[in-house]
Amino acid sequence: MILTCANMDIDLAADMPVVNILDPFIKDRNISLQVLRLDTVHPVISGNKWFKLKENIRIAQSLQCSSILTFGGAYSNHLVATAAAANYHNFQSIGIVRGLHTAAKLTPTLEQCKDYGMDLHFVAREDYDRKYDIDYLHTLEKQFFNAYIIPEGGNNEAGMKGAAEIAGYIPKDADIVALAIGTGTTFCGLRNALPEHVSMLGFTAMKGGDYLLDTIQQKTTTGNWQLATQYHFGGFAKKDNTLIDFMNRFYRQHRIPLDFVYTAKAMYGILDMIDKNHIPGNTKILMVHTGGLQGNNSIRDLLQY
Numbered sequence: 001m002i003l004t005c006a007n008m009d010i011d012l013a014a015d016m017p018v019v020n021i022l023d024p025f026i027k028d029r030n031i032s033l034q035v036l037r038l039d040t041v042h043p044v045i046s047g048n049k050w051f052k053l054k055e056n057i058r059i060a061q062s063l064q065c066s067s068i069l070t071f072g073g074a075y076s077n078h079l080v081a082t083a084a085a086a087n088y089h090n091f092q093s094i095g096i097v098r099g100l101h102t103a104a105k106l107t108p109t110l111e112q113c114k115d116y117g118m119d120l121h122f123v124a125r126e127d128y129d130r131k132y133d134i135d136y137l138h139t140l141e142k143q144f145f146n147a148y149i150i151p152e153g154g155n156n157e158a159g160m161k162g163a164a165e166i167a168g169y170i171p172k173d174a175d176i177v178a179l180a181i182g183t184g185t186t187f188c189g190l191r192n193a194l195p196e197h198v199s200m201l202g203f204t205a206m207k208g209g210d211y212l213l214d215t216i217q218q219k220t221t222t223g224n225w226q227l228a229t230q231y232h233f234g235g236f237a238k239k240d241n242t243l244i245d246f247m248n249r250f251y252r253q254h255r256i257p258l259d260f261v262y263t264a265k266a267m268y269g270i271l272d273m274i275d276k277n278h279i280p281g282n283t284k285i286l287m288v289h290t291g292g293l294q295g296n297n298s299i300r301d302l303l304q305y
C-alpha cells in the first residue's frame, strides 16, 4: 500500500497556534511561557522538519531530480518526513538507514516510510558513519541516478534557510526563544533570522551536547545564544520514569503532546530552569514545539495520550 500524503502546501497560512502555559508557579515568578505549536503543521512532515524540507524540495524540483535520497536511524523523524514530502511532490524517495534491520522487524517509523513508498537501504553502522564522506556520496550518486541528496536531519544550507522562516511565527515581544536541538540546523537558521536582542536557548537531545558549540558558533552570525546540555536523560532517545511521568502530567494539565526524544526534554529543562531561578523575572519565553510526535509510536503503552 502506498499512502498519498495530502497537504504539504509550500506556502503556509500565517496562523500557527501560539498557546499560553498557565501555571501558578511560572506566574508567581512573573514569567510568561508560550508554545509555538509547529507540531500542528502536518502529522508526519511535522514541526521543524516541514521547514527544513521545503527549501530542499524546491531545489530538487528546480534541478529536475527524479528522487530524493536521505539518511536516518530507525526512529528518525527526518526520514519519515522526507518520505511523506517526497511522496506529496511526486519524487521517488530513498532512505539510507543506519543498522542492518530485517524487514520482518521494522520500527513503526520505518513501516511508515515504506507506506509512503520510500525505498529503504540498510547499511552497517560503519558505512552509515561515512554519510558526509565525499567518496561515499559519489558512490550513492552513481547508484541512485539523478537523486537529490539531503544530509541526515536536513542539515544543509537549504535546511537552515527554511528554518529561518519559523522566525515569522514568533511573537514580537518574546525575550527568550527556546527549542530542542539535534543537529542545530533549526537553531542556527532561527538565530540568524531573529533580532539579536532576542536570547536563544537550545536544549541538546544527546549526551555531551557541548560538541555543538563550535558548529553553532560557525553557522551563526549573531551572539546571544546558549545551550543547556544537561537535560538529555541519559542520551539520545533515552528515557526514564521521570520523563514519562512529566510527559503524561504535562499533557493532562495543558493538553499539549510532547515527544520523548526532543520536545519533552526541552520543556522539562525550561520548567526546571524556571524552578531553579535560572531565568530572570519579567521574561517572556517562547518555546518552539518542533513536532516529532510520530516518535512516540515506539512507547505508546507508556503514554496516556
Ligand SMILES: *Cc1c(COP(=O)(O)O)cnc(C)c1O
Binding pocket: 047, 048, 049, 077, 078, 153, 180, 181, 182, 183, 184, 185, 186, 187, 259, 262, 263, 290, 291, 292, 293
Ligand atoms: C529533528 C528534530 C529536532 C532537531 O532539529 P535540528 O534542526 O536537527 O537541531 C528537534 N525537535 C524535533 C521534534 C525534531 O524532530
